Amino acid sequence: MKNKTEHINIFVGLLLILAPILTAIICLSMGRLNIPITDIINYFKGIEIPAQYRLTIANIRIPRIIATMVVGASLPLAGLIFQSYFSNPLATPDTLGVASGSCFGAALGILLGLNILGIEFTAFIFGVIIVILTGITGMKRSESKQTIILAGIIVGSLFQSLVSFVKFIADTDTQLPSITFFLMGSFQSVGKETLFISVPIVAICIFVIFILRWRINLLTLDGDVVKTMGVNITLLRITVIIAATIITAISIAMAGQVGWVGLIVPHFCRMLVGENHTRLVPFTISIGICFMLIIDTISRTMFAAEIPISVLTSIIGAPFFIYMLRSRGGVKL
Amino acid sequence: MILEVNNLSLSYGKTEILKNINFKLENPCVCSILGPNGIGKTTLIRSLLGLKEISKGSISLDGVDIRKIDRKSFYSKISYVKQGGKETSIYTALDTVLLGLASRINPLLKPKESDVVLAEQILEELHISHLRDKYVSRLSGGEAQMVFMARALVKNPEILILDEPESNLDYRNQLLILEIIKSLEEKGKLIIFNTHYPDHALRYSKKTLMLRGLDNYVFGDTKEIITKENIENTFRIKAAVGDLKDGENIYRDIVPVSIV
Numbered sequence: 001m002k003n004k005t006e007h008i009n010i011f012v013g014l015l016l017i018l019a020p021i022l023t024a025i026i027c028l029s030m031g032r033l034n035i036p037i038t039d040i041i042n043y044f045k046g047i048e049i050p051a052q053y054r055l056t057i058a059n060i061r062i063p064r065i066i067a068t069m070v071v072g073a074s075l076p077l078a079g080l081i082f083q084s085y086f087s088n089p090l091a092t093p094d095t096l097g098v099a100s101g102s103c104f105g106a107a108l109g110i111l112l113g114l115n116i117l118g119i120e121f122t123a124f125i126f127g128v129i130i131v132i133l134t135g136i137t138g139m140k141r142s143e144s145k146q147t148i149i150l151a152g153i154i155v156g157s158l159f160q161s162l163v164s165f166v167k168f169i170a171d172t173d174t175q176l177p178s179i180t181f182f183l184m185g186s187f188q189s190v191g192k193e194t195l196f197i198s199v200p201i202v203a204i205c206i207f208v209i210f211i212l213r214w215r216i217n218l219l220t221l222d223g224d225v226v227k228t229m230g231v232n233i234t235l236l237r238i239t240v241i242i243a244a245t246i247i248t249a250i251s252i253a254m255a256g257q258v259g260w261v262g263l264i265v266p267h268f269c270r271m272l273v274g275e276n277h278t279r280l281v282p283f284t285i286s287i288g289i290c291f292m293l294i295i296d297t298i299s300r301t302m303f304a305a306e307i308p309i310s311v312l313t314s315i316i317g318a319p320f321f322i323y324m325l326r327s328r329g330g331v332k333l
Numbered sequence: 334m335i336l337e338v339n340n341l342s343l344s345y346g347k348t349e350i351l352k353n354i355n356f357k358l359e360n361p362c363v364c365s366i367l368g369p370n371g372i373g374k375t376t377l378i379r380s381l382l383g384l385k386e387i388s389k390g391s392i393s394l395d396g397v398d399i400r401k402i403d404r405k406s407f408y409s410k411i412s413y414v415k416q417g418g419k420e421t422s423i424y425t426a427l428d429t430v431l432l433g434l435a436s437r438i439n440p441l442l443k444p445k446e447s448d449v450v451l452a453e454q455i456l457e458e459l460h461i462s463h464l465r466d467k468y469v470s471r472l473s474g475g476e477a478q479m480v481f482m483a484r485a486l487v488k489n490p491e492i493l494i495l496d497e498p499e500s501n502l503d504y505r506n507q508l509l510i511l512e513i514i515k516s517l518e519e520k521g522k523l524i525i526f527n528t529h530y531p532d533h534a535l536r537y538s539k540k541t542l543m544l545r546g547l548d549n550y551v552f553g554d555t556k557e558i559i560t561k562e563n564i565e566n567t568f569r570i571k572a573a574v575g576d577l578k579d580g581e582n583i584y585r586d587i588v589p590v591s592i593v
Binding site (some may be wrong): 211213214215217218220221222224227228229230231232236274275276278290 | 339412423
């Protein structure tokens, strides 16, 4: 009996690793130029393939696919962490205002003419400021789980006006277009240099959350009760909230604001595997990557012009969320 | 294990809640804390658990001030169960109970097979093995309270502190919880619980602390503390005390009659 469950666990684990890789390979082949899967496999094996294919794969598709995977793993995972941290099923980078804060930070970075590392850093700093502001506004002397979202919306809209202000004072010829395009959200313009900086940082943060995944269960417990468990809960809280904020900020610095994924992917995974974070964390990462890859591939192949990612995620996200609210007797946490 | 409270004062901001409280408990023992709503019962037990800051005086465990004991070792000796219905868990019963072992589990790892066995044993002991894989949020109030008892007991603490454990429960579930408290005393533990039921205190506790506000309290053997007079003074009511005979057994009962 025990052996059987172990076998199932190994099988599921393999599936969670293989699914994003297979999806990535298929998505690599699709685009304005359709590349046969065999040629893609040959490319990775080092076998010579037509130059046009090789250049497309190496310079356009791979950077984009990697960026998509980074964001696909990050935003849902950050959403999951925020939901558990604030014990609120609606907590996501968007609803808590973290996304707005990071957008403001990134826009400010562009305004100041910073390089990509600088932009990621300002995005992170303002993400953290928002977490603290929202936390202070919404958590103080209040047991109500709704307050935190209200606080997030208030703080978020404040920073949205700050973004408008940055746009207002930005140079209309050079900075304004780049800020505007950036905020719309796209994987189109992600350069290789950006990836070299972002991927390792995101990988470390995700790894930290992944190894702490059983402990993350403690975050949802009652405040008094968790203190009597004899673990350093403050250290755990700070570690995971910083990791979640970093991956949110980097995603936004890379691809702009991509809405909804932080909300629907974790909830979809809850429907699949239940509430235990030991299973929820790997499922969220894996399914988040696959979901984002598929969405991005649709966005660049469906019409001649690329559809902004956020448009697609909301079109899929909103109905799914309504379905979940109605069919499962509400979202609980 | 000796729990000693010396000249304890507790306050919220400038408002004093309790003042100069003194009592001493030694295991095995069940001690109940009685008193009107809002008198500071929960505040007092939170201070015993190291969750509420002490304004004056001290609480000590075997002569050592609890503020000087390392958190990990302190919380391996003492456990807490919140008031019935005040807590929920989004996890299954087994996962919930396993969280009670958190301080023993390597921060970077999942619970080991031996931890799972321990959790299963405690579920078995409390006769709730059948709830193992059920979500606590979908259990009845009584079942959920049993799961939280299991989570508190899985680390085998010396002291168990419960905040109104039988509140919001039906007769049978109340007795289940109280019988567990009694059996823990037989195993040599020290149990402290807040309650609104003087008859529960009479039947199950050796010692009673009755709070009336600030430094006005009585503490001692339950039979000497829970008297008609004390109950009437503490709760500002008229009470009737009588013995109920059921075959060979005689049960002492207290019934509130009217408001003074």
